[in-house]
Amino acid sequence: MKIIKKNVFEGLVDELIENDEREIIGVQSKDSKYVFDRLEKAEGLELDYDVTILPPKKYFMPQRETLVEYETREGLEMEPVNEVIPRIIIGIHPYDLEAIKQMDKVFADSPKDSNYLEKRENSVLIGVNMQQTSDWSFAGSMGTATVDDGYDLMLTDLGKKYAVEIGSSKGSDLLEKISEDVRDASPEEIDKVEKAKEEIKDEFDKELDFSPQKLPSLLADTYDQDDFWEENAEDCYSCGTCNIVCPTCYCFDVQDFSDISLEEGERMRQWDGCMLEAFAEVAGGENFREERAERYRHRYMRKGRYLYNRFGDIACVGCGRCSSQCVPDIADPTDIFNKLWRGKDE
């Protein structure tokens, strides 16, 4: 563990903004909320934020992205596209680092998604331990309030200085630039960081009443409780917000857009979500999940069971974005999971 003064860290960030060819991204405020966005000055960083509107996955899988450009002037010519902007992303919370780790597995699975993977490889992730928690988060219950890896550098606020954990050479390379101002952490400082990490785990208002490891079997047993799912889905708009803001949702829709000249066009992908009515519609108009309640149930099944069965991860990291942004307030995983848990023996 290393220690650097905050003003040194800010100086480093400003120097990177000024001279590094990579794009520097940081958490900043937007109205009353926070977002990851391009940083103009280190001053703009808000590292004591609670949660951002969208997770940082937008840098590896943009909301809208061109995959192929084509021309039809002289027969069909296609050119694959991957716009990779190397980036340093500052201020990622542990639950989002865990989500990125999960997404890395998903996109590296065959068929490999090079559009995601190349962007990911060209990113440096600077994490920060939480100082504030969102009212909706339950990262403490999901084991994602802190992480041991998944970052290139990890910061912990110690008042006038940051404790910095090094996760990779991409991270330590950044510290090279300020090597004179970096020192080893003292045993007391290390204890402080450990204590801060222990304490944050109890700072969450929302909680799961049981171990998340029990989710896959709980959800298998409750899949058929149609009344439960229907009742809870009654107010659902099928607006997809709970998918779009989720750091572990990765579905997308691919469409071709031809230019008005009709001679060229592009194939684009855009984020999609299983809560949207057209999501499970296949050619011919058949819809696998026509009812709101079926789609509603599907999301919880994905988060707590399906992805576990495939990749071994509980695909909810407890960030609370879905519940905080669902207008009718029916998307809180702790609410649904705890209700199912309490009802399981009835």
Added chain:
Amino acid sequence: MKPEERPKAAFFDFAGCEGDQLQVANLEEKILDLLNIVELVSFREVMTEHSDDYDVAFIEGSITNSHDAERLNGIRENADVLVAIGACATIGGINSIRNVQDFEKVQERVYGDEREHYEAWEKAKPAKAVVEVDYEVHGCPIDREEFLHVVQSVVMGREPNIPDHPVCVECKLNENVCAFERDEFCVGPVTRAGCDSCCVNEGAICWGCRGLIDNPNEEAHEEVLEEYGLTAEEVIKKFDLYFAWQQEAREDE
């Protein structure tokens, strides 16, 4: 496409503000691209000629009296493809606010003492309430890019890509702070996306100009609006700015 193969297109206006035709006139350099795929034979915004020989008819404005309806029927007979453009033509638009108001008062407000001389329906209707409509370009006013996309689809005989999900999708993709988190109200959760949530991006709310999605959860939205502090009457007003005709049509189904 060879110039002589281009379908002939004509614009017609009914009760509306011509804001949509203005959007087309303002296509700037893209107007040439448009002219590459259609031949304009009637377009009041930019030309004085008029022709009754057309394949594609673009209809702007809502239908508010029997004279309008007759004219629209004539256009339908003449055209191979009929495209409604703008909220007035697709969903009744702003004009349909009066559908839920006292008709006599509306007439008095609009025509004053002359109201006897004007024949007007009690309710403003979209084109599809009168004739069969083949394509729709939503919005008030329409989006130029979407207009071009629909024209292209018409020419190629394809289904255009028009979203059937709520504005919230685009609003979240754009990472806006939700109106409900700013102590405001919004009908985005029941309104058809496709405008890139432009009003919310500018710090406003969605008023619903693109009309309801095919399967909106209006009941939930009414409850939610009430929960967030609107009175029942205000909730109805929220929905009536653009949705009056659509809501009535849904109830009749």
